[in-house]
Amino acid sequence: MRIAFDDALSVMREKLVEHGTSPEKAGMVAYEMARNSLEGTYTHGINRFARLVRGIDSGIVIPGAEPTLISSFGAIERYDGNLGFGITNALFAMDRAMAKASEHGIGMAGLVNTNHWMRAATYGYHAVEKGYAAICFTNTIPNMPTWGAVDSRLGNNPFVMAFPRKDGRHMVFDSAMTQFSYGALEVARLAGERMSVAAGFDKDGLLSDDPAAVLETRRMIPAGFWKGSALSFLLDIFASCITLGRCVADISRLEGDEHGVSQLFFAIDYGKMVDEEEAYRTAERAIAFLKESKKADGAGEIVYPGERMMRARERNLREGIPVDDGVWNEILSL
Amino acid sequence: MRIAFDDALSVMREKLVEHGTSPEKAGMVAYEMARNSLEGTYTHGINRFARLVRGIDSGIVIPGAEPTLISSFGAIERYDGNLGFGITNALFAMDRAMAKASEHGIGMAGLVNTNHWMRAATYGYHAVEKGYAAICFTNTIPNMPTWGAVDSRLGNNPFVMAFPRKDGRHMVFDSAMTQFSYGALEVARLAGERMSVAAGFDKDGLLSDDPAAVLETRRMIPAGFWKGSALSFLLDIFASCITLGRCVADISRLEGDEHGVSQLFFAIDYGKMVDEEEAYRTAERAIAFLKESKKADGAGEIVYPGERMMRARERNLREGIPVDDGVWNEILSL
Structure with missing residues (x-):
């Protein structure tokens, strides 16, 4: 199935509140976990949420603790x-x-x-x-x-x-x-x-x-x-x-x-030390040089680090985040 | 052949002085290049010295320049x-x-x-x-x-x-x-x-x-x-x-x-922020844990990063630094 970012966020926030987390902190945690899935890091997003809640229940994660x-x-x-x-x-x-x-x-x-x-x-x-x-x-x-x-x-x-x-x-x-x-x-x-x-x-x-x-x-x-x-x-x-x-x-x-x-x-x-515009221009020269690379036979697009994440984000914003039915049902039942 | 650290250092220092480097700076550069070979990084020590001098001669390295x-x-x-x-x-x-x-x-x-x-x-x-x-x-x-x-x-x-x-x-x-x-x-x-x-x-x-x-x-x-x-x-x-x-x-x-x-x-x-003795003890726990690893069949000793360098240093201090005859003769002729 595919789930909209906002729906994933609100379900996870609610579950965290039910498990003793303040609404504000629950919102921060749920937002980042939904974003991880949205941006393609499925292993550390929605798929890992049930394990996080089990961590709260077992006392490993203390929802009220502050640094x-x-x-x-x-x-x-x-x-x-x-x-x-x-x-x-x-x-x-x-x-x-x-x-x-x-x-x-x-x-x-x-x-x-x-x-x-x-x-x-x-x-x-x-x-x-x-x-x-x-x-x-x-x-x-x-x-x-x-x-x-x-x-x-x-x-x-x-x-x-x-x-x-x-x-x-x-x-x-x-x-x-x-x-x-x-x-x-x-x-x-x-x-x-x-x-x-x-x-x-x-x-x-x-x-x-x-x-x-x-x-x-x-x-x-x-x-x-x-x-x-x-x-x-x-x-x-x-x-x-x-x-x-x-x-x-x-x-x-x-x-x-x-x-x-x-x-x-x-x-x-x-x-504070250099002209930020000049730093941006240096980075653009580096990216342009990299992307002009000659591709190997059968290789995919040449990307700079971070580029692939944005592709996942754009697609998942449009189509929803892919989530395994079993994973989602486990979250709903927490 | 094998050359003593001090001999390698003094020959390289002299050559740098002959190529327009101040005695103090020549000593610093020659010391580090001799040390690189002493500690087993042969590619960036004596073996690269002739190329460094050619860099001075071609104007790429400016011996009198300061940051x-x-x-x-x-x-x-x-x-x-x-x-x-x-x-x-x-x-x-x-x-x-x-x-x-x-x-x-x-x-x-x-x-x-x-x-x-x-x-x-x-x-x-x-x-x-x-x-x-x-x-x-x-x-x-x-x-x-x-x-x-x-x-x-x-x-x-x-x-x-x-x-x-x-x-x-x-x-x-x-x-x-x-x-x-x-x-x-x-x-x-x-x-x-x-x-x-x-x-x-x-x-x-x-x-x-x-x-x-x-x-x-x-x-x-x-x-x-x-x-x-x-x-x-x-x-x-x-x-x-x-x-x-x-x-x-x-x-x-x-x-x-x-x-x-x-x-x-x-x-x-x-x-300035933590007890240095406690930091040393933490590092020793980490090293001890690593070194208790079970070795794979045919693998060499389990080492922490930097350990191998010290073995090369001890051996080369004792026996002299291994140098190719051609490399050394080129340096002498610079």
Whole structure:
């Protein structure tokens, strides 16, 4: 079925209020989750909403919790998320990074003891829509083996870099450190399809593009093999050591669904130092050069990071958001 | 042959002085280039020195040039590198980011119109050795096709994240956005070896681990395929739009060897906000958890980013730096 954005938003808002969330906060969370689906990140939108509500019911997500300042110095601050909603905590932290950036040119906010922020790109868009450049990342439960290992001791630690465009069609890089998500493997397995490149190792220790084989071993490969493995580790070190939050190792010792993660948010108010119009023109030269690339045989359109999201958004605004009947019925019954 | 670090340093310093560099600056450049080889980054150390001197002789590198401030606001600054040495310009910029971080908690310095900084990790080490966390990156000439394209319109844009350890065995991620460097492909081709994973596409458009086949097409693959491609683009956008320096597209229009690139340096004085001892302990928990990984059959030791460098350093300090006779004789004849 397809559901209009406004309908998805209002049903999810109502369910959150029924489960103890203030109307204002319920509206923020439901808006971002509906937007994630609208913009094509189905795994972290409507499809994940029932799991979020179960998190509230099990006490992992505390709807009334607000972030509290732990310590700060100049342009850097760190907050305890007090296990509130991952989405509202992360929006708050990026707001703080932007406030500090307005004052100092650059600002950083750390967030400890928070919950899954759903789509990483959300916080990049939050900043670029206000004219800041932004970087942010989170750590996670261990879900990826380091290069050369068989057991998962790294997080996939999603990482975002975002820069605004004048026309609002912003440039946003949003990537977990695994080559594919477990969600993507499940979808391909159900459809009987292979992945476009190797997704992990099979039980014989060979690289494989068969999603079933990789789901069996859970030996996902890091994007770029040793490269994504090493970057994931440093993202965890930054997210936990600069904030004194939990590192992936610490998160692995908590019981229940993923919670208590650590995050960092950076905003740059570059317009305080350079002519914003000139920065926009530089970006347009870079995009034009990229898009003049000669396509490989059989390849799709050459896109810049963020462009595909806008295609999904336009289509889903027009036609409604595709939602599995079972997923929607589960939400209605919560 | 093998050459002692001190001998490599003094020969390179002398050659730089003969080619118009002040003794102080020649010492800084020669020290870092000798250290790059000492620590196992052979491609950006002694092996590249003759090319650097040719860059001076052709006017691309101006030995007497110093960085000059263009504009600043609070904790952010940007400098014109005036085509001075990439190494001394970048050390200066990271020093400025650290000075700003001491004052504001975080600092950022942009550098435009500068030269190749050689080993990216140099600037990470420069910061962590003084107790800061650091991020830095540079753009480059176009040397990597974007995902789905055959011609190179992205840089490999090396990216660094570095965090200190108490015992000095620091954690440093240093990675270009291609899965392999051209240098690594050349070495494997001469040795008649295959790459450990696919390095690019062959002339039939198929993924290939044959270095000769990829050197022929020059269709290198980004690390993580579409992921490294997208990250490379955002690194270029940040490096050029925040500084108003050249983007990869602009660099492609300059004649001669790569020059005039743009770079960004971030330093975080996190000790101003959190207990440094507690941050060190968090990092040790993360490293211990990683190193307890169960190794895959046939895999080497599980290492954290930066560990392998120290092995090379210890061995080369003891035995001397391996250098090709032809490379060394060319340097002596400069």
